[in-house]
Amino acid sequence: MLSFNKPVFAKPSFNEKNIDFAVPICYMQMQNGTIINLSKLCDNPANPTHIKQVIATYECPGCNLRGANLAYADLTYGDLSKANLSNANLRGTKLVDADLSEANLMGADLRGANLRGADLKKTKLNGANLKGAIMPDGSVYK
Structure with missing residues (x-):
């Protein structure tokens, strides 16, 4: 059985053109440290x-x-x-x-x-x- 920790978000870089928008990257880190790519759910x-x-x-x-x-x-x-x-x-x-x-x-x-x-x-x-x-x-x- 898989157990999950909290979601992991990359800290986006901002410039003057996109400063109003945060762009999370959808990944989840398991308790054992393995990172699961969930970006297909956020496409x-x-x-x-x-x-x-x-x-x-x-x-x-x-x-x-x-x-x-x-x-x-x-x-x-x-x-x-x-x-x-x-x-x-x-x-x-x-x-x-x-x-x-x-x-x-x-x-x-x-x-x-x-x-x-x-x-x-x-x-x-x-x-x-x-x-x-x-x-x-x-x-x-x-």
């Missing part, structure tokens, strides 16, 4: 440039926003079509009339989000938490 995190773009312009079609924290953001009329928002925190986010067509929202936290009028055509919502979200037709998801 493809949100692109920091894409996060800045969506916050500044409300548009980021096809962007990688996987696991991004956009809670309570106002993205009304935003274009996030074909974006990867899997496991993103969109709790309380205002997505009124937003284009989310063909977006990946699998596992996203959309509790209390406002999706009124949003385009959800071909959007992947498997495992998304929609509790209390206002749906495109104005109904509240229970």
